[in-house]
Amino acid sequence: MRRLRWRVAAVALGLALALEVLPAVLRWLRGGRRPGRREVIFFPSQVTCTEALLQAPGAGPAPAGCLCGLPHGESSLSRLLRALLAARASLELCLFAFSSPQLGRAVQLLHQRGVRVRVITDCDYMALNGSQIGLLRKAGIPVRHDQDLGYMHHKFAVVDRTTLITGSLNWTTQAIQNNRENVLILDDADCVRLFLEEFERIWEEFNPKRYTFFPPRGAAPGLQGWGHPGQTRVPANATSG
Amino acid sequence: MRRLRWRVAAVALGLALALEVLPAVLRWLRGGRRPGRREVIFFPSQVTCTEALLQAPGAGPAPAGCLCGLPHGESSLSRLLRALLAARASLELCLFAFSSPQLGRAVQLLHQRGVRVRVITDCDYMALNGSQIGLLRKAGIPVRHDQDLGYMHHKFAVVDRTTLITGSLNWTTQAIQNNRENVLILDDADCVRLFLEEFERIWEEFNPKRYTFFPPRGAAPGLQGWGHPGQTRVPANATSG
Numbered sequence: 035m036r037r038l039r040w041r042v043a044a045v046a047l048g049l050a051l052a053l054e055v056l057p058a059v060l061r062w063l064r065g066g067r068r069p070g071r072r073e074v075i076f077f078p079s080q081v082t083c084t085e086a087l088l089q090a091p092g093a094g095p096a097p098a099g100c101l102c103g104l105p106h107g108e109s110s111l112s113r114l115l116r117a118l119l120a121a122r123a124s125l126e127l128c129l130f131a132f133s134s135p136q137l138g139r140a141v142q143l144l145h146q147r148g149v150r151v152r153v154i155t156d157c158d159y160m161a162l163n164g165s166q167i168g169l170l171r172k173a174g175i176p177v178r179h180d181q182d183l184g185y186m187h188h189k190f191a192v193v194d195r196t197t198l199i200t201g202s203l204n205w206t207t208q209a210i211q212n213n214r215e216n217v218l219i220l221d222d223a224d225c226v227r228l229f230l231e232e233f234e235r236i237w238e239e240f241n242p243k244r245y246t247f248f249p250p251r252g253a254a255p256g257l258q259g260w261g262h263p264g265q266t267r268v269p270a271n272a273t274s275g
Numbered sequence: 276m277r278r279l280r281w282r283v284a285a286v287a288l289g290l291a292l293a294l295e296v297l298p299a300v301l302r303w304l305r306g307g308r309r310p311g312r313r314e315v316i317f318f319p320s321q322v323t324c325t326e327a328l329l330q331a332p333g334a335g336p337a338p339a340g341c342l343c344g345l346p347h348g349e350s351s352l353s354r355l356l357r358a359l360l361a362a363r364a365s366l367e368l369c370l371f372a373f374s375s376p377q378l379g380r381a382v383q384l385l386h387q388r389g390v391r392v393r394v395i396t397d398c399d400y401m402a403l404n405g406s407q408i409g410l411l412r413k414a415g416i417p418v419r420h421d422q423d424l425g426y427m428h429h430k431f432a433v434v435d436r437t438t439l440i441t442g443s444l445n446w447t448t449q450a451i452q453n454n455r456e457n458v459l460i461l462d463d464a465d466c467v468r469l470f471l472e473e474f475e476r477i478w479e480e481f482n483p484k485r486y487t488f489f490p491p492r493g494a495a496p497g498l499q500g501w502g503h504p505g506q507t508r509v510p511a512n513a514t515s516g
Contacts, residue, residue: 074469078425130443184319184453189443200457202371202430202443212425214477216441218459218466225459228315236455 070221073117077203077215079110087115088139110217111210114199115140117219121193124150126233128188131159131204138166142173153177154236156186166205178240186236190229198226311462314358318444318456320351328356329380351458352451355440356381358460362434365391367474369429372400372445379407383414394418395477397427407446419481427477431470439467 083104100106111134118125118140125144132138132155145151153170157179160167171177180186190200201217203209220226324345341347352375359366359381366385373379373396386392394411398420401408412418421427431441442458444450461467 072463072465074466076473180455184455185450187443187450187454187456190457200442200459202428202441209426209428213428214421214425215428216431216470216473218441222313224313225315228317229457232317232457 070223071197071219072221073113073219075110075113075201075217075219077110077210077217078212079210080105080107081211082107082109082112084112084115084136087112087119088136088143111136114203114217117197117199118191118193119144120197121149123194124192125194126152126154126192126230128154128186128190128229128233128236129205130156130185130187130189131162131206132166133162133164133206134166134210135207137205138169141166141170141175145170145173145175151175152233152237154186154188154233154240155179157181158185164206178237178242180240181245188232192226192230192233195230196223196226197221198229200229311464312438312460313462314354314460316351316354316442316458316460318351318451318458319453320451321346321348322452323348323350323353325353325356325377328353328360329377329384352377355444355458358438358440359432359434360385361438362390364435365433366435367393367395367433367471369395369427369431369470369474369477370446371397371426371428371430372403372447373407373411374403374405374447375407375451376448378446379410382407382411382416386411386414386416392416393474393478395427395429395474395481396420398422399426405447419478419483421481422486429473433467433471433474436471437464437467438462439470441470 081104083100083102083106085100085102086106115136118137121144125141127141132153141151141153151170153167153175155167155177159165160177160179167177188200189202189204190198192198198220199217200220201215203213203215203217209215322345324341324343324347326341326343327347356377359378362385366382368382373394382392382394392411394408394416396408396418400406401418401420408418429441430443430445431439433439439461440458441461442456444454444456444458450456
C-alpha cells in the first residue's frame, strides 16, 4: 500500500514537471528561431494628413477630426512614421539626406519624450536648403557627419535596439511623394546587431575629436582651418557632438 | 504466449512508426518557420581582383593564379557578385543606376548561361557615360524604364525567385569603392513575394506599349514625339522591351 502511494506520488511529480517543462521546450523548438516582424513599405506615398500622429506632448489630445483638405487614411509615410514613433528608449539614424518635415518632427518628438536619439549624416547634404539636420541640432540632438569625399549613403534607423528600418528611401519629401522606393522593417536580432555595429563604427570614426582640419601645433598659420589635399573643408561651427 | 507475441509486435510497430514520424514532427517544429539566409554586406569594398568569379563559359578554367597586382581575397563586391552569380533560372533587377563593369559582366554571364534576366531602370541615369544598360540591351537582355519625373530609385535584385538582394547601394564603381552603403541578402519567402509583386507591377507599367509620347491618331502633326505637359520626352529609339 505504502509502495503504491510512493508510485502515485512519483508519477504525479513527473507529470507536473513534464507539464512545467513542456511549454518551454515547445517555445524553444518553435519560437527560438522564429523570424520576427518583417514589413515592407513601397513608395511613392499617397499624400495624407499626419497631424494626428505628430501631436507634441502637452499639446492636448489630437482634435477629433482634422479639418485640412488632405485624406486622413493610412499611407506609406504614415506607416514609416508609426514604426519610428514606436521608439521608447533609443533611436539611431544613419541617413544620407534628411529633409522631410514630418519625419523631422517625429524625431524631435521622440527627443522630447526622452528617447536617446543620435544622428549620422552626409556632410554634403546636411546644409542644403530644407535639411532637417540644423533643426535637430538646435533641439539638442547629437549629429555627426563625414569629412571625406565618398558619400555616407546609408538610409537606416534602429529603434530601441530591436527594429531595423532600412531601404532605398532618402528621408526627403521628393523621394516620399515622387520616387519608387522601398523600406524594410525587420525585428531580426542578427541584422539589428550588424547595423548597430556599423552605426557605432561610423559614430566613433566621425567623432569631431578625430577631425583633421585643425593644423597640428606649430603648423604654418596660413593653413589654419584647412584640411589636407583631397579633403572637404568643414567649417568649425558645423561640428557638434 | 500468442498474446505476448502480439503485444511485442504491436510495440515494435508503434516504435517504428514513432521513429518514422518523429523527424518530420521535429522538422515541422524547428524548420517550418525557421528564417532563411540573412546576410549583410557593408561598403565601401576593398578593391580586389574578381576575374576568377567572372570567367565566361567556354573560356576554359580560370588560370591557376591571376597575375594582376590586386589582392585576390574576399571583398564586399566579391560577396555581392557571388550572391548574384548563384542564379540558375531567373534574375529580376530593379536598379536606379547601373555602371559597375564587374556587376555588368556578371549579369551578361548569367544571360549567356540561360538565366532569364529582366532589368528595370531609371530613364535619367541609364544613358549616362559608363552605364551598363546599353551593353545589357545589346546582349539581348530586356530592359524597361520610367517615363516620369520621379526617380525609379529602387536598388534590388531577386535571384531564382527565392533570394532578395536589396539596400542603399547603387551598382556603380563610385558607390562600391567610396561610399558607406549596405546590402541585405534575404531568403525570406514573404519579402521575396512582395518585391517580386513590386517588380511585376513596375514591369507592366513601364511596358513600351503604354508609353504616351506617340500622339493619339488624328492629333496635330506639330505634337509628334512629345508627351503631355510635365512629362519627360523619351526618344523613340530608347524604348526596347
